[in-house]
Amino acid sequence: MYVFKHAADLKAYLDNARTAGKSIGFVPTMGALHEGHLQLVTTALEHTDLVVCSIFVNPTQFNDPKDFEKYPITVEADTAKLTDAGCHVLFLPSVAEMYPEGLAGGPHYDFGYLETLLEGAHRPGHFQGVGRIVHKLLQLVMPDQLFMGQKDFQQCMIVKRLLEITGLPAQLVICPTKREADGLAMSSRNVRLSPTERAGATLIYKVLSYITEHHAEADYAPLIAEATRRLEAGGFVPDYVAIADAETLQPIFHPTSGKQVALVAAKLGDVRLIDNMVY
Structure with a gap:
């Protein structure tokens, strides 16, 4: 090289x-x-x-x-x-x-x-x-x-x-996003997580999976609120939990026929992590 x-x-x-x-x-x-x-x-x-x-x-x-x-x-x-x-x-x-x-x-x-x-x-x-x-x-x-x-x-x-x-x-x-075996998105910032934080960091993946599993619900506001609550209960300080059109990134509040993306950014300790899931 x-x-x-x-x-x-x-x-x-x-x-x-x-x-x-x-x-x-x-x-x-x-x-x-x-x-x-x-x-x-x-x-x-x-x-x-x-x-x-x-x-x-x-x-x-x-x-x-x-x-x-x-x-x-x-x-x-x-x-x-x-x-x-x-x-x-x-x-x-x-x-x-x-x-x-x-x-x-x-x-x-x-x-x-x-x-x-x-x-x-x-x-x-x-x-x-x-x-x-x-x-x-x-x-x-x-x-x-x-x-x-x-x-x-x-x-x-x-x-x-x-x-x-x-x-x-x-x-x-x-x-496609490369993930660890437990679902955590690989990131250069992961090395800054303590062992305890690293174990808890998989919650972002679990929350994104929760959103995709319930995306057919009529109103996304309760879905986003519950995802945010779960992150906070797990020690995260969320910047945002959002659902958007995967082509335009415009916010979506109800189910649509096109591709959607769920996005999360949240701090765990002093490490800010981001992830998303397209469905």
């Missing part, structure tokens, strides 16, 4: 690969890699000739500085995992490399209502930071296909909108 720390070197390498007719798959990450990330790499290997993974903890998408400071950094272990997974290229830039213009300012992306609800409502500015770094990375890598996980459902919709705004030709491939 080739490791690049400078954008110019990566671009030169990928330009040569593209000239040789190779298709490029891209998996952007913030490191602290788990099996969910590695599954994205495996899927990319199945669909493209050359797979690029980036590891960059992006400061502009953290609205809480403490969350940024606590984000786990495990570059050595991550590099070994990517090598074993068969990844071809790792891009490992510094903040100065990605933001030579500085962190302040930057373009504003018109994500519309998508950044006003759920994660957008609870993490102001978060999706502008996501858009800014993903735009930079896509311009650099210019992949044929971009692979992301469904666990970050709203982020996937933001990136889809970003591709529409920028006109960049990458095809977004959304892969």
Whole structure:
């Protein structure tokens, strides 16, 4: 696996690969890699000739500085995992490399209502930071296909909108959420859970399953209220429990014929977890 720390070197390498007719798959990450990330790499290997993974903890998408400071950094272990997974290229830039213009300012992306609800409502500015770094990375890598996980459902919709705004030709491939045996969605944040918290964290999965099992009920308000109550009883502090249209993310309050998604964000101790289930 080739490791690049400078954008110019990566671009030169990928330009040569593209000239040789190779298709490029891209998996952007913030490191602290788990099996969910590695599954994205495996899927990319199945669909493209050359797979690029980036590891960059992006400061502009953290609205809480403490969350940024606590984000786990495990570059050595991550590099070994990517090598074993068969990844071809790792891009490992510094903040100065990605933001030579500085962190302040930057373009504003018109994500519309998508950044006003759920994660957008609870993490102001978060999706502008996501858009800014993903735009930079896509311009650099210019992949044929971009692979992301469904666990970050709203982020996937933001990136889809970003591709529409920028006109960049990458095809977004959304892969199923990878889960632990007990149902907990794999997340880099899980390593911050204490053993007791880790045991209780599966309640999010159980609550999502409860919602999907009862989604035919006429009124979703009691369903959401009960799901919220169960989380609170289990020690969580919920930011939101919501049911939305899986295509638009508009809130839904009664059963419909189309695909729906149940979404949860909640804190357990000082660790904020998110998950969703499409049905």
